[in-house]
Amino acid sequence: MGSGNRIEAALEVALARAESRSGPPLLAQALRHAVFPGGQRIRPRLCLSVAMACGDDMPVVTDAAAAAIELLHCASLVHDDLPTFDNADTRRGKPTIHKAFNEPLAVLAGDALIVMAFQTLAKSVAAAPDRLAPLVEIYSEAVGAPNGICAGQAWESEPTIDLVEYQRAKTGALFAAATEAGAAAAGHPHQAWRVLGEALGEAYQIADDLRDVAADPEQLGKPVGQDATLGRPNAVQALGLKGAVGRLKRLVSAAVESIPECPGRAPLQAAILEETGHFLPKELAQQAA
Amino acid sequence: MGSGNRIEAALEVALARAESRSGPPLLAQALRHAVFPGGQRIRPRLCLSVAMACGDDMPVVTDAAAAAIELLHCASLVHDDLPTFDNADTRRGKPTIHKAFNEPLAVLAGDALIVMAFQTLAKSVAAAPDRLAPLVEIYSEAVGAPNGICAGQAWESEPTIDLVEYQRAKTGALFAAATEAGAAAAGHPHQAWRVLGEALGEAYQIADDLRDVAADPEQLGKPVGQDATLGRPNAVQALGLKGAVGRLKRLVSAAVESIPECPGRAPLQAAILEETGHFLPKELAQQAA
Numbered sequence: 001m002g003s004g005n006r007i008e009a010a011l012e013v014a015l016a017r018a019e020s021r022s023g024p025p026l027l028a029q030a031l032r033h034a035v036f037p038g039g040q041r042i043r044p045r046l047c048l049s050v051a052m053a054c055g056d057d058m059p060v061v062t063d064a065a066a067a068a069i070e071l072l073h074c075a076s077l078v079h080d081d082l083p084t085f086d087n088a089d090t091r092r093g094k095p096t097i098h099k100a101f102n103e104p105l106a107v108l109a110g111d112a113l114i115v116m117a118f119q120t121l122a123k124s125v126a127a128a129p130d131r132l133a134p135l136v137e138i139y140s141e142a143v144g145a146p147n148g149i150c151a152g153q154a155w156e157s158e159p160t161i162d163l164v165e166y167q168r169a170k171t172g173a174l175f176a177a178a179t180e181a182g183a184a185a186a187g188h189p190h191q192a193w194r195v196l197g198e199a200l201g202e203a204y205q206i207a208d209d210l211r212d213v214a215a216d217p218e219q220l221g222k223p224v225g226q227d228a229t230l231g232r233p234n235a236v237q238a239l240g241l242k243g244a245v246g247r248l249k250r251l252v253s254a255a256v257e258s259i260p261e262c263p264g265r266a267p268l269q270a271a272i273l274e275e276t277g278h279f280l281p282k283e284l285a286q287q288a289a
Numbered sequence: 290m291g292s293g294n295r296i297e298a299a300l301e302v303a304l305a306r307a308e309s310r311s312g313p314p315l316l317a318q319a320l321r322h323a324v325f326p327g328g329q330r331i332r333p334r335l336c337l338s339v340a341m342a343c344g345d346d347m348p349v350v351t352d353a354a355a356a357a358i359e360l361l362h363c364a365s366l367v368h369d370d371l372p373t374f375d376n377a378d379t380r381r382g383k384p385t386i387h388k389a390f391n392e393p394l395a396v397l398a399g400d401a402l403i404v405m406a407f408q409t410l411a412k413s414v415a416a417a418p419d420r421l422a423p424l425v426e427i428y429s430e431a432v433g434a435p436n437g438i439c440a441g442q443a444w445e446s447e448p449t450i451d452l453v454e455y456q457r458a459k460t461g462a463l464f465a466a467a468t469e470a471g472a473a474a475a476g477h478p479h480q481a482w483r484v485l486g487e488a489l490g491e492a493y494q495i496a497d498d499l500r501d502v503a504a505d506p507e508q509l510g511k512p513v514g515q516d517a518t519l520g521r522p523n524a525v526q527a528l529g530l531k532g533a534v535g536r537l538k539r540l541v542s543a544a545v546e547s548i549p550e551c552p553g554r555a556p557l558q559a560a561i562l563e564e565t566g567h568f569l570p571k572e573l574a575q576q577a578a
Binding site: 018019020022023024025026027028031075079082084085101102103104105107108110111112114115116118119121122123125126129130132133136137140141143144145146147148150151153154155156157158162165169 | 307308309311312313314315316317320364368371373374390391392393394396397399400401403404405407408410411412414415418419421422425426428429430432433434435436437439440442443444445446447451454458
């Protein structure tokens with residue numbers, strides 16, 4: 001099975017657990033709306049690529065780790081889109097949850113997706129109980145306080161914002177968790193994999209800033225110019241278009257070099273170069289070249 | 290250490306993990322505001338009482354299980370109080386999080402508390418990795434979809450509400466998790482403990498309905514009459530004041546009888562009778578007697 005299919009199948013298993021005649025139907029629909037169809041599934045694909053480079057000796061655990069990080073990412077998107085944050089009408093080319101359903105269901109769907117991520121991990125590790133605690137710890141640190149994505153978002157409520165911590169928590173944390181969890185799912189020591197995730201997270205953040213400044217909103221599936229509108233920091237503002245693209249390229253090189261020794265190091269390096277090639281929409285990459 | 294002190298100490302350990310100079314200070318303050326000082330801590334005390342009746346052979350795991358269920362409960366209160374749900378100004382006699390801080394921080398604090406609950410479990414079970422998966426499963430089922438507290442709240446968005454599922458998910462699920470997790474934390478089979486939690490959950494819901502109809506808002510620390518205002522079901526409306534009190538008493542008897550064989554069955558029965566005696570404020574209990 002291709003890695004994309006493995007991820008979709010693992011997400012389907014997780015979502016199906018939330019669907020029962022005894023549960024409220026609209027919440028189940030909202031959960032499905034939040035997860036399918038996906039975006040690029042960058043984080044779970046990164047997690048899976050690392051696990052495969054480490055031997056992927058327990059594919060059920062790898063699949064759960066990949067699904068869990070995507071569920072956490074989807075949860076963050078649903079809550080970030082709420083009226084009290086970005087007040088976004090569209091996401092991945094569809095109405096956001098609070099627009100398609102209502103605001104209470106958007107809050108609850110985000111909550112339920114966070115819970116589902118940890119449930120997915122717990123359901124998968126019967127055969128390898130020693131791998132559960134590291135995975136839960138990696139993901140809880142990446143999502144919660146003081147340095148996870150919730151903390152990243154919370155910096156926007158501070159009178160003065162620590163830009164380094166803000167970016168690291170808001171985007172870097174989940175990328176670092178993707179690489180660490182991939183290694184942990186395959187039973188490898190995970191801390192050495194953090195550098196790779198952090199570098200890719202920063203590269204992705206710069207790509208996201210570039211898209212926000214210069215992409216076609218229709219192709220992107222969400223509005224552009226949001227950082228300026230909402231007064232959020234943006235790398236293009238700080239470095240200029242060419243400067244930002246240059247930094248992105250240096251981060252990708254550093255990421256590829258940082259990969260720890262493992263059975264599948266060379267194919268992983270190739271996969272990461274391929275993957276980061278899609279960080280920018282084609283036109284934008286050409287425009288910045 | 291008394292069980293109350295054990296719970297406060299375990300919560301303090303969990304909260305301290307979220308506090309770091311590198312994290313956003315207001316989120317850390319909001320988390321603390323949401324957890325301290327507590328209400329009656331009924332769910333963690335129930336969890337702890339069951340674990341002690343089962344031998345409490347690994348107190349670190351018991352403490353984590355007790356802290357985790359309170360964190361999940363606090364998360365649900367923070368989100369339930371949001372403008373899009375109850376729009377409550379006060380909780381436990383203090384301003385709610387979105388009033389004391391702001392609405393974004395209330396959403397994020399709830400999210401971070403959910404994450405912290407699972408993190409707390411993972412941090413505690415190094416000595417007993419086999420106990421982590423059951424605990425994560427028990428809590429994720431109790432909080433998520435299709436039958437946990439998120440699902441219970443989501444029933445309020447349905448055009449027709451399944452009252453039995455609504456009450457069971459909104460209140461019963463977390464009580465059932467408290468008793469099951471107490472047993473699981475002590476290494477006992479947990480499913481037999483579900484009946485106790487469900488009966489106590491239903492009893493607590495009736496007590497809550499009674500308080501909403503007849504309590505003194507100042508003593509209660511939150512407004513009364515909310516069910517009528519918000520058009521939510523209330524047992525007093527359905528059964529009358531005496532009828533509701535009678536049902537509450539029958540549920541407590543059934544709960545006490547349901548306790549599975551275990552080393553501390555008799556003291557647990559006594560503890561539960563003592564505990565349920567506090568479900569209603571004194572005046573209301575006398576008024577209904």
